[in-house]
Amino acid sequence: MATFVLIPGGGCDSSYWRPLVAELRERGHEAVRVDLPCEDDAAGLAEYADAAVEQIGDRTDLIVVAHSLGGFTGPLVCERVPVDLLVMLTAMPPSPGEAPGEWWTATGHDQAMREAAGRHGPPEEDHGFDPVFYHDVPAELVAEVEKHPRGQSGTPMKEPWPLPAWPRVPTKFLLCRGDRLFPAEFMRRVVRERLGIVPDEIDGGHMVMLSRPAELADRLVAYARHNRPEAGAPRTTSPSP
Incomplete structure (x- = not known):
């Protein structure tokens, strides 16, 4: 049995992991929904890691x-x-010394968004929520998540990422083909340049844990199974520093 440690994105309450946690538990695994001190102006990247x-x-x-x-x-x-x-x-895969607030410009995110503009047709008005994040999420799940609003302090956005290189841990990158915040072609390039690996892919948008929790759980459990080597066998190679 694996324990999945689920670290949320910016300004997010950990409740958005609940559908995925249920699916993982059905498959015999445990999960920890990490709450980060995202609204605390005294908390930076080190405090986020401490909390986890x-x-x-x-x-x-x-x-x-x-x-x-x-x-x-x-x-x-x-x-x-x-x-x-x-x-x-x-x-968002960081580079050594890069602050989260610098990531967007350093990766060329604005240009990627301009290139992706217009591919998705007119904005959806189905439930009035942000179509960049929730375009493929059932309205009732969006409404449930929105009951737990969180702010995001700017403190960690200004702090350089402190590691000199990527940690020596087997790493997978799973991108979402329908992601409207991080378009797939953009992320394929960023992952190749920063981690030196080819990302895996799954259907769904940025909040895939809400829109496709069963498919995501299947993929994560498959990773856990594949990453458990026979005695004496090497583990998956970690990205190049």
Whole structure:
């Protein structure tokens, strides 16, 4: 049995992981929905990692799943506790010394968004929520998530990512083909340039844990199974620094 450590994106309450947690438990695994101090102006990247490590406690057989802005926190956790696998789920892969607020310009995100504009037709008006994040999420799930609004402090956005290189942990990147915040072609390039690996892909938008929790759970469980080697066999190779 693996324990999936679910690290949220910016300004997110951990409740948005609930459908995925239910699916993982049905498949015989455990999960920790990490709450980050995202509204605390005194909390930066180090405090985000502290919060995650504290909530992990003494659990073992860990697979860290970092979503969106959580991509800056997930690798820090892997430096602090023994982790079997890091899964970057449509996440922001940082470079050493880069602050999260610098990531957008450094990766060319604005240009990618301009190139992707118009591919999705007119904005949906089905439930009045942001179509960039929730275009493929059932309205009732969007409404449930919106009951738990969180703000995002700017403090961690200004802090350089402190690691000198990617942690020595097996890493997978899972992008979402329908992601409107991080278009697929853009993320394929960023992942290749920054992690030196080819990302895996899944259907769905940025909030795939809400729109396709069963499919996401199947993919994560398959990662856990594949990453558990026979005695003496090497684990999956981690990205190049």
